[in-house]
Amino acid sequence: MTLEQIIDMDAYPIADPAFRVACKDTFDKTGVLAMPGFVRAQAIDSIRDEGIANRHKVYAKEEKHSVYLSAPDPAYAPDHPRNRQVISSKGCITDDLMPENSALRTLYNSDLFQGFLCDVLGENALYPYADPLSSINLHFAETGQELGWHFDNSSFAITLMVQAPEKGGQFEYVSDVRDADAGDMNFDAVGDILDGKTPVKVLNAQPGELVFFRGRNSIHRVAPNEGERTRILAVLAYNSQPGISLSEEARLTFYGRTS
Numbered sequence: 001m002t003l004e005q006i007i008d009m010d011a012y013p014i015a016d017p018a019f020r021v022a023c024k025d026t027f028d029k030t031g032v033l034a035m036p037g038f039v040r041a042q043a044i045d046s047i048r049d050e051g052i053a054n055r056h057k058v059y060a061k062e063e064k065h066s067v068y069l070s071a072p073d074p075a076y077a078p079d080h081p082r083n084r085q086v087i088s089s090k091g092c093i094t095d096d097l098m099p100e101n102s103a104l105r106t107l108y109n110s111d112l113f114q115g116f117l118c119d120v121l122g123e124n125a126l127y128p129y130a131d132p133l134s135s136i137n138l139h140f141a142e143t144g145q146e147l148g149w150h151f152d153n154s155s156f157a158i159t160l161m162v163q164a165p166e167k168g169g170q171f172e173y174v175s176d177v178r179d180a181d182a183g184d185m186n187f188d189a190v191g192d193i194l195d196g197k198t199p200v201k202v203l204n205a206q207p208g209e210l211v212f213f214r215g216r217n218s219i220h221r222v223a224p225n226e227g228e229r230t231r232i233l234a235v236l237a238y239n240s241q242p243g244i245s246l247s248e249e250a251r252l253t254f255y256g257r258t259s
Helices: 017-030 041-053 103-109 111-121 187-194 248-255
Strands: 032-035 059-065 086-093 136-141 147-150 157-163 171-174 201-203 210-213 219-222 231-236
Touching: 017 032, 017 111, 041 103, 041 136, 041 157, 041 231, 059 248, 103 111, 103 136, 103 231
Parallel strands: none
Antiparallel strands: 032 210, 059 086, 086 136, 086 147, 136 231, 147 219, 157 210, 157 231, 171 201, 171 219
């Protein structure tokens, strides 16, 4: 499958410098860029079918973690926002299990697509993970599964909705809650969000929708899947430097293996 068969180039002329500038402007202002129908229905169908055919390879795990994705800090009480635990439960198919001819791999490796990403993200270049598991992941959320509130360690995330759930499973976020670089964790605001006191923004992505998101300082979650249909989401992970691997500890936690 060619890139033109994967991306709707008429709706999203990713080679056009003016289009890239407009996308960057939106992303810089809001921290979110949603592109419905970015990937054509035929390509999405093939990605979905690949995922379902390889469903037996999914590594599923439920874990508890803080919103900061770090070990508990004994300086704070267990119920303090710094240490409060949320639940994440999902399954994942890793990069090494993706078919070589997958439309996902064609999209991920495309120089044109990466050039578009670089211009929107303000990066000079993007590189795949050096380990064999982390570059392309296909996430599965069955009924009741969710991704708990958290901040990302990375500065950006690129996701593609493959199969939307019937009910629930929406992406929820609150922008600019903390300033990680300045060391301001904003515990009070985080506590209010965990207690359900703060209005959240909601994104219900549909199949084929590409989403850019800056999650380092914006807290976010995927609400529990309340329907019978599995939520399937592709995560396209890049680094701004070559030769970077996800740590062995992180790979073991996320994938149940290191290689």
